[in-house]
Amino acid sequence: MNAFNVAEYMQALGLQARAASAQMAKASARAKNTALRALARRLREAGEPLAQANALDLARAEAAGLAAPMVDRLRLTPKVIETVAQGCEQLAAMPDVIGDIVGLKEQPSGIRVGQMRVPIGVFGMIYESRPNVTIEAASLAIKSGNAAILRGGSEAIDSNKALAQMVRAALAEAGLPEDAVQLVATTDREAVGQLIAMPAFVDVIIPRGGKGLIERISASAKVPVIKHLDGNCHTYVDDTADLDMAVVVVDNAKTQKYSPCNATEGLLVARGVAAAFLPRIGAVFAAKGVEMRCDAEAAALLEGLAGQPRIVPASEQDWFEEYLAPVISIKVVAGLDEAIAHINHYSSHHTDAILTRDHVNAQRFLREVDSASVMVNASTRFADGFEYGLGAEIGISTDKFHARGPVGIEGLTSLKYVVLGQGEIRS
Amino acid sequence: MNAFNVAEYMQALGLQARAASAQMAKASARAKNTALRALARRLREAGEPLAQANALDLARAEAAGLAAPMVDRLRLTPKVIETVAQGCEQLAAMPDVIGDIVGLKEQPSGIRVGQMRVPIGVFGMIYESRPNVTIEAASLAIKSGNAAILRGGSEAIDSNKALAQMVRAALAEAGLPEDAVQLVATTDREAVGQLIAMPAFVDVIIPRGGKGLIERISASAKVPVIKHLDGNCHTYVDDTADLDMAVVVVDNAKTQKYSPCNATEGLLVARGVAAAFLPRIGAVFAAKGVEMRCDAEAAALLEGLAGQPRIVPASEQDWFEEYLAPVISIKVVAGLDEAIAHINHYSSHHTDAILTRDHVNAQRFLREVDSASVMVNASTRFADGFEYGLGAEIGISTDKFHARGPVGIEGLTSLKYVVLGQGEIRS
Numbered sequence: 001m002n003a004f005n006v007a008e009y010m011q012a013l014g015l016q017a018r019a020a021s022a023q024m025a026k027a028s029a030r031a032k033n034t035a036l037r038a039l040a041r042r043l044r045e046a047g048e049p050l051a052q053a054n055a056l057d058l059a060r061a062e063a064a065g066l067a068a069p070m071v072d073r074l075r076l077t078p079k080v081i082e083t084v085a086q087g088c089e090q091l092a093a094m095p096d097v098i099g100d101i102v103g104l105k106e107q108p109s110g111i112r113v114g115q116m117r118v119p120i121g122v123f124g125m126i127y128e129s130r131p132n133v134t135i136e137a138a139s140l141a142i143k144s145g146n147a148a149i150l151r152g153g154s155e156a157i158d159s160n161k162a163l164a165q166m167v168r169a170a171l172a173e174a175g176l177p178e179d180a181v182q183l184v185a186t187t188d189r190e191a192v193g194q195l196i197a198m199p200a201f202v203d204v205i206i207p208r209g210g211k212g213l214i215e216r217i218s219a220s221a222k223v224p225v226i227k228h229l230d231g232n233c234h235t236y237v238d239d240t241a242d243l244d245m246a247v248v249v250v251d252n253a254k255t256q257k258y259s260p261c262n263a264t265e266g267l268l269v270a271r272g273v274a275a276a277f278l279p280r281i282g283a284v285f286a287a288k289g290v291e292m293r294c295d296a297e298a299a300a301l302l303e304g305l306a307g308q309p310r311i312v313p314a315s316e317q318d319w320f321e322e323y324l325a326p327v328i329s330i331k332v333v334a335g336l337d338e339a340i341a342h343i344n345h346y347s348s349h350h351t352d353a354i355l356t357r358d359h360v361n362a363q364r365f366l367r368e369v370d371s372a373s374v375m376v377n378a379s380t381r382f383a384d385g386f387e388y389g390l391g392a393e394i395g396i397s398t399d400k401f402h403a404r405g406p407v408g409i410e411g412l413t414s415l416k417y418v419v420l421g422q423g424e425i426r427s
Numbered sequence: 428m429n430a431f432n433v434a435e436y437m438q439a440l441g442l443q444a445r446a447a448s449a450q451m452a453k454a455s456a457r458a459k460n461t462a463l464r465a466l467a468r469r470l471r472e473a474g475e476p477l478a479q480a481n482a483l484d485l486a487r488a489e490a491a492g493l494a495a496p497m498v499d500r501l502r503l504t505p506k507v508i509e510t511v512a513q514g515c516e517q518l519a520a521m522p523d524v525i526g527d528i529v530g531l532k533e534q535p536s537g538i539r540v541g542q543m544r545v546p547i548g549v550f551g552m553i554y555e556s557r558p559n560v561t562i563e564a565a566s567l568a569i570k571s572g573n574a575a576i577l578r579g580g581s582e583a584i585d586s587n588k589a590l591a592q593m594v595r596a597a598l599a600e601a602g603l604p605e606d607a608v609q610l611v612a613t614t615d616r617e618a619v620g621q622l623i624a625m626p627a628f629v630d631v632i633i634p635r636g637g638k639g640l641i642e643r644i645s646a647s648a649k650v651p652v653i654k655h656l657d658g659n660c661h662t663y664v665d666d667t668a669d670l671d672m673a674v675v676v677v678d679n680a681k682t683q684k685y686s687p688c689n690a691t692e693g694l695l696v697a698r699g700v701a702a703a704f705l706p707r708i709g710a711v712f713a714a715k716g717v718e719m720r721c722d723a724e725a726a727a728l729l730e731g732l733a734g735q736p737r738i739v740p741a742s743e744q745d746w747f748e749e750y751l752a753p754v755i756s757i758k759v760v761a762g763l764d765e766a767i768a769h770i771n772h773y774s775s776h777h778t779d780a781i782l783t784r785d786h787v788n789a790q791r792f793l794r795e796v797d798s799a800s801v802m803v804n805a806s807t808r809f810a811d812g813f814e815y816g817l818g819a820e821i822g823i824s825t826d827k828f829h830a831r832g833p834v835g836i837e838g839l840t841s842l843k844y845v846v847l848g849q850g851e852i853r854s
Binding site: 025113224376383 | 449453532534540545548631676678780793795798814827831841843847848849852853
């Protein structure tokens with residue numbers, strides 16, 4: 001690929017994507033669902049060719065000395081394949097929202113005005129290692145009537161090429177344009193720079209990866225970016241919380257899994273229940289080896305825990321931190337006002353929860369906490385497209401613009417105005 | 428203002444706006460409506476001080492030799508003041524959408540998930556001459572629970588300062604933060620550069636003005652921009668159109684006013700009705716002095732019109748043109764497919780209409796034309812927030828992202844997820 005011109009190549013992909021998106025926008029629900037089911041079948045029948053492509057990636061990763069967990073993320077096991085195949089079938093079974101007209105109302109002039117849900121057009125997706133994301137993104141593109149240009153990680157390039165070939169075949173089988181889902185077939189980094197700077201061909205960029213990657217892309221993109229930055233999520237235990245429930249929910253929010261962005265990283269406890277609650281949750285954390293970074297008041301209340309609790313004074317930076325690890329910051333607050341102020345200042349506006357029996361406090365928390373997801377009496381771990389009933393998730397947005405929180409099919413669509421008249425004119 | 432530091436000044440406005448926005452987000456509907464009614468009353472009672480401020484702007488404009496229509500746009504006549512006062516009262520009478528929860532549904536885990544409408548936060552508005560826009564923007568900020576930083580044209584600076592003072596007084600009267608609406612009090616151009624590059628303080632920029640201004644702002648903004656570029660709108664007369672209706676609607680769409688962005692600039696006529704329709708609409712245009720830029724087929728059918736018709740061959744550039752003048756491009760097309768292809772290629776994706784009796788063609792046009800507003804049997808001039816029942820309009824978006832078409836209160840809001848549980852945990 002020496003004489004290869006990345007800019008020209010990306011422009012060609014863009015032009016083909018734009019053309020395909022016009023076909024996809026008017027594709028019938030039946031054709032899109034046929035493509036999704038065909039893709040599921042082809043994934044299950046893939047067998048040796050896909051395994052061989054995946055083996056190439058795995059061998060390269062091992063030769064490069066990648067850590068075992070990184071290598072594992074590349075592996076297309078029968079279970080991983082079955083999961084993405086089922087995902088395609090679930091999408092096929094969902095209602096098609098494209099073309100829905102909402103809110104049609106007659107206006108004083110006589111015209112009826114509503115809004116029709118239509119695809120955004122073309123989205124570009126930039127992601128790392130796991131090749132199954134290729135199928136998730138492709139299936140969301142198909143169902144939402146968009147075209148997509150996918151740029152996966154170089155580690156997974158052989159698997160991704162094999163998967164993208166199946167997507168093309170499934171689209172063709174359904175009579176849809178093969179270019180509706182295109183994989184960037186070069187691992188040249190310049191391709192990303194091109195992809196994010198083609199407003200004529202790409203309507204939105206969805207990066208999935210670390211905060212650094214997303215900040216870099218946002219800074220130089222010439223099209224909108226659905227940003228998912230960090231998840232510094234909080235759970236606040238209010239004065240009237242049911243403490244038995246609080247122990248179970250806070251434990252789940254922190255320890256059910258440490259790596260997801262919706263895990264609770266900061267625990268706030270109202271002073272009125274701190275003495276009763278903190279030793280109980282502290283014992284749970286101590287037993288699970290969770291380090292507790294505490295303000296002085298919380299630390300004092302956690303003194304004398306059995307076992308070997310890891311209690312450390314919290315620094316100012318701790319309140320901002322997304323640990324993604326067995327670490328939690330803990331602070332005693334006067335009550336709801338201080339909890340809301342703390343969260344609005346330090347949280348990453350991803351997901352924050354209150355545990356309370358007080359209806360007024362619950363309503364105030366929902367209204368006043370400025371985060372993509374606000375919860376009452378539930379684990380922050382629920383912040384997820386599937387748990388929210390979106391059927392699928394292309395990412396989670398920490399932005400306020402366009403899409404906020406888990407982004408499903410609707411986040412890949414826009415509403416255009418529809419006006420139905422009988423010859424009305426403006427006077 | 429020599430030692431005046433614009434960057435520091437704008438940062439201070441930003442900080443104050445951000446603080447005020449938190450108060451506005453939780454303000455009651457009653458307080459916001461009180462402020463709006465107080466503003467209407469103050470506008471009507473303004474009398475001499477406002478007239479004097481306006482006179483300063485008018486005198487400066489006249490001394491600078493501005494053309495009479497430009498000077499007129501600055502003039503705060505009693506009629507203009509009454510109109511904006513009524514606008515404030517109309518907004519006060521509208522339901523408050525902030526805090527509405529939509530789509531609350533129980534999920535298999537037991538949690539109930541919905542979405543709450545909340546303000547975006549802080550918007551920056553950049554506009555030219557007309558000082559009444561200051562009140563329109565201020566009243567929309569108040570009703571939508573946002574804070575706003577307004578940057579009006581330097582020609583109107585004295586009027587704008589007097590109006591902004593009334594807005595502050597009305598906010599204070601209602602117990603709301605005065606900084607919820609701040610006017611940039613300097614005419615230094617650097618202030619715009621600062622305003623569009625403060626993502627910590629400003630969530631979205633709404634420019635109102637020429638295409639050049641909006642393109643410059645979009646290119647350098649560090650926050651999302653609700654863009655309103657040009658309005659190259661089309662009306663397509665289909666084979667089955669009611670030709671009596673078509674003459675009335677096309678006439679209205681082109682000639683009711685020439686300057687608005689929703690005026691029709693391109694007329695497409697199906698070949699099957701071209702010979703019957705074009706001479707009729709051509710006679711109307713000829714009588715009104717509208718220049719017709721025609722393809723060869725249309726020109727041939729318009730030969731022999733009575734009077735002094737101005738018929739000119741259309742160039743390729745004409746199909747792209749937003750004339751905002753008594754000029755229209757005219758093309759004969761084979762039928763619906765060619766009309767849709769032409770529109771999707773040349774239109775600015777603002778507003779396009781089909782005139783037809785054919786239900787299938789109407790549905791295809793609505794679905795396949797990729798514009799912010801698509802219409803059947805109505806004048807493109809209806810593309811307007813008031814005509815659409817939005818109650819108010821902060822602008823018209825030609826973007827697909829976030830807001831599309833006329834932007835009212837909802838375009839200044841976002842939806843956050845609300846989760847109501849009873850102690851559910853993720854398994």
